[in-house]
Amino acid sequence: MAKTIYKEISQKVFRDPYEELAVSALYTGLFMKEAINQLLKPYGLNMVHYNVLRIVRGQGEDFVPLKIIKDVLLDKSINLSRSVDHLVQQESVERESRNSDRREIKIKITTKGRNLLQQIQPHIDDKLNRIGNGLSPEEAKMTAQNLDHLREAYRS
Numbered sequence: 001m002a003k004t005i006y007k008e009i010s011q012k013v014f015r016d017p018y019e020e021l022a023v024s025a026l027y028t029g030l031f032m033k034e035a036i037n038q039l040l041k042p043y044g045l046n047m048v049h050y051n052v053l054r055i056v057r058g059q060g061e062d063f064v065p066l067k068i069i070k071d072v073l074l075d076k077s078i079n080l081s082r083s084v085d086h087l088v089q090q091e092s093v094e095r096e097s098r099n100s101d102r103r104e105i106k107i108k109i110t111t112k113g114r115n116l117l118q119q120i121q122p123h124i125d126d127k128l129n130r131i132g133n134g135l136s137p138e139e140a141k142m143t144a145q146n147l148d149h150l151r152e153a154y155r156s
Contacts (some may be wrong), residue, residue, distance in 0.1 A: 025150060039123055043116060044090060048075055048083045050124075053092060053117055056109045063096050063106035081105075092116055 005011065005024040014020040037046050045053075051074055056064050070080050084107055087093040092113030097105045109117075131140060 021150070025147065035127060036124070039127055040120065043120055044086075045116075045120075048073070048078050049087055049092075050117075050120065051075075052080075052083055052087060052107075053109060053113050056093060056107055057114060057117060059108070061108065063094075063108045066105050066107070069107075087113070090116075 005020065005027060008027060009023070011023070014023065033047055036050070040046055040050055052069060055069050055072055066080055066084065070076070073080070084093065084095065084105070087107070088095050090112075091110055093107040094110055095105060095107050135143065
């Protein structure tokens with residue numbers, strides 16, 4: 001049987017089921033993020049770097065403005081410039097900036113970046129497939145839909 005949020009965080013009681021849900025969703029998200037970050041660490045990456053590489057890979061051979069990347073990133077609070085600097089240093093992406101407007105920075109993935117993603121992907125897939133060990137496809141879909149509802153409730 002799965003360990004409950006009560007045991008995970010040594011909590012005896014929650015104010016109501018909604019507080020329990022909020023704490024459980026936050027804890028689970030951070031738990032999963034940390035597991036992926038630990039997997040990426042040996043490659044000199046974190047989840048933000050990985051996400052940026054996937055976004056620019058999806059754009060093909062074109063340079064992608066950082067604004068577009070920021071709009072679709074999972075974590076909107078990060079310092080994207082610093083993350084891009086790291087990827088440029090790693091030679092996983094190439095940076096292009098116009099002399100007339102330094103804010104208009106664009107990047108594209110390099111062959112080295114593509115190869116790195118190819119190397120990492122099976123490990124990520126294995127980690128994500130572990131979700132299937134505890135949930136049926138129907139339960140996974142229902143959980144995802146419930147999380148959609150939760151996000152929408154927080155937006156209003």
